[in-house]
Amino acid sequence: MKYISTRSKITPVDSAVAILKGLAPDGGLFVPESIPKIKLDEINKVVDKPYALCAGEVLKRFLTDYTENELFECAELAYNWFDVRAKVPMSILVQDPKNPKFPIGITELWHGPTYAFKDVALQMLPRLMSLALKKTGETKEILILVATSGDTGKAALAGFADVPQTRIMVFYPNGGVSKIQRLQMVTQTGGNVNVTAVNGNFDDTQTGVKNIFNDEKIREQLAASNIKLSSANSINWGRLVPQIVYYFTSYADFIRTKQVKLGEPVNIAVPTGNFGNILAAYYAKRMGLPVKRIICASNANNVLTEFFKTGVYNRNREFHKTISPSMDILISSNLERLLYHESGYTDTVNRFMTQLNETGTYKIDAPLKKKLDKIFHADFATEDETSHMIKEMFSQFKYLVDPHTAVALKVVSNYRRDTRDMTPVVVASTASPFKFTSAVLKALGQTTEGVDDLKQLDTLALVSNWRIPTNLAKLAGAKILHTDVCEKEEMAERVLKFAAN
Numbered sequence: 001m002k003y004i005s006t007r008s009k010i011t012p013v014d015s016a017v018a019i020l021k022g023l024a025p026d027g028g029l030f031v032p033e034s035i036p037k038i039k040l041d042e043i044n045k046v047v048d049k050p051y052a053l054c055a056g057e058v059l060k061r062f063l064t065d066y067t068e069n070e071l072f073e074c075a076e077l078a079y080n081w082f083d084v085r086a087k088v089p090m091s092i093l094v095q096d097p098k099n100p101k102f103p104i105g106i107t108e109l110w111h112g113p114t115y116a117f118k119d120v121a122l123q124m125l126p127r128l129m130s131l132a133l134k135k136t137g138e139t140k141e142i143l144i145l146v147a148t149s150g151d152t153g154k155a156a157l158a159g160f161a162d163v164p165q166t167r168i169m170v171f172y173p174n175g176g177v178s179k180i181q182r183l184q185m186v187t188q189t190g191g192n193v194n195v196t197a198v199n200g201n202f203d204d205t206q207t208g209v210k211n212i213f214n215d216e217k218i219r220e221q222l223a224a225s226n227i228k229l230s231s232a233n234s235i236n237w238g239r240l241v242p243q244i245v246y247y248f249t250s251y252a253d254f255i256r257t258k259q260v261k262l263g264e265p266v267n268i269a270v271p272t273g274n275f276g277n278i279l280a281a282y283y284a285k286r287m288g289l290p291v292k293r294i295i296c297a298s299n300a301n302n303v304l305t306e307f308f309k310t311g312v313y314n315r316n317r318e319f320h321k322t323i324s325p326s327m328d329i330l331i332s333s334n335l336e337r338l339l340y341h342e343s344g345y346t347d348t349v350n351r352f353m354t355q356l357n358e359t360g361t362y363k364i365d366a367p368l369k370k371k372l373d374k375i376f377h378a379d380f381a382t383e384d385e386t387s388h389m390i391k392e393m394f395s396q397f398k399y400l401v402d403p404h405t406a407v408a409l410k411v412v413s414n415y416r417r418d419t420r421d422m423t424p425v426v427v428a429s430t431a432s433p434f435k436f437t438s439a440v441l442k443a444l445g446q447t448t449e450g451v452d453d454l455k456q457l458d459t460l461a462l463v464s465n466w467r468i469p470t471n472l473a474k475l476a477g478a479k480i481l482h483t484d485v486c487e488k489e490e491m492a493e494r495v496l497k498f499a500a501n
């Protein structure tokens with residue numbers, strides 16, 4: 001399987017090269033030349049198998065320049081920490097007593113070391129990169145640059161800390177992440193890590209990182225210090241491909257628990273920001289997973305809702321800071337891959353991306369819109385609706401959800417009400433509720449005024465009778481190691497400084 005660019009005809013490359021480079025040379029994203037298939041009986045075979053084995057089955061179809069053994073070993077090491085039964089991020093079924101025939105499976109993807117679903121990919125990516133360095137004979141050091149809206153940063157730091165031949169530098173919007181997210185990042189140990197706050201919002205931060213990637217002069221300067229840039233953002237193919245796996249295992253969970261018969265379709269609902277996680281669901285569908293509709297759930301930054309409803313992508317709008325900050329995004333980078341796969345033309349994608357860059361907006365044509373309508377449903381939840389859903393889930397099921405997951409649940413509930421489509425649905429639960437204690441406590445009617453975020457962990461544990469995740473309980477005593485702050489214009493300078501160390 002070779003990888004090509006979304007924006008122009010480039011020489012196809014192996015997956016190892018795509019993973020090391022992050023972005024295609026023309027500024028586009030790497031996509032597989034074709035989408036491999038998995039047959040129903042092959043899905044059936046892995047219904048009872050460990051997660052790592054399922055991961056190997058999916059990955060080997062995309063990463064054909066890695067051996068099956070390499071991939072399986074990577075997966076074993078990457079996923080041996082899932083602190084749940086069978087090492088699998090399990091689907092927890094929350095059954096509506098009024099509608100027992102129409103289950104909602106909540107797939108808890110947040111049992112990794114940093115308690116966001118991003119661990120699933122970011123525990124895998126460094127291992128794929130290390131192998132890619134060997135495969136391509138690369139001797140330079142790889143510098144991973146990350147722009148984070150909160151969860152990617154810590155998950156990437158945890159994945160790359162002290163990985164040989166790599167360094168990692170994380171930029172986050174100053175004041176744009178939760179206190180716990182910040183603490184998780186600024187207490188990160190490791191000889192090859194840097195964490196810097198940027199005075200700006202997430203889009204400023206992401207644009208800053210993109211500009212550094214596209215700056216030939218900086219690349220040359222870094223090359224002189226024997227350093228090559230790469231990315232751990234969800235634009236990296238090695239970030240995306242591990243995420244396809246859990247849609248298969250979630251489906252398998254439905255089969256195993258006899259909620260769904262083999263071959264029967266499910267819907268998948270994903271709380272969406274950069275369009276990475278939901279794009280993985282799209283790939284799973286294209287590979288042959290029986291998926292009827294993919295439900296794109298947004299918060300008040302509902303640029304994707306509007307896009308799927310009208311065909312117009314328009315980032316020229318007010319930016320809202322919400323209680324689901326990892327979805328506070330106006331440019332969903334991975335949408336570009338979807339546009340490529342569904343339109344099939346690099347020049348079309350190139351035109352859209354140029355328009356987006358120059359005017360902040362583009363409009364897809366009617367045939368393309370029609371194709372997307374068949375696959376996706378999109379909606380959003382307001383702040384109040386999100387809080388209300390957190391409260392409702394707890395009072396009805398004693399089940400805690402974080403605000404991102406609550407957004408998806410609200411959108412699912414609206415979808416079922418409006419369409420009467422009661423297909424069983426898999427909801428991607430993307431973070432531990434303990435990562436967003438303040439929003440969760442408020443939703444449950446607790447005061448958080450003047451209560452320190454770390455104290456709130458205890459309160460939430462007390463109120464819910466849920467256990468504080470181990471690594472979050474440890475934050476209180478952890479030493480703050482990273483205090484750098486910079487203006488958005490200074491990001492390149494900071495990168496060069498870190499590289500010169």
Ligand SMILES: *Cc1c(COP(=O)(O)O)cnc(C)c1O
Binds near residue numbers: 151234277278404
């Ligand atoms: C990153 C993140 C999202 C958004 O995922 P995308 O792949 O960027 O669409 C949703 N919820 C949480 C908790 C996240 O960390």
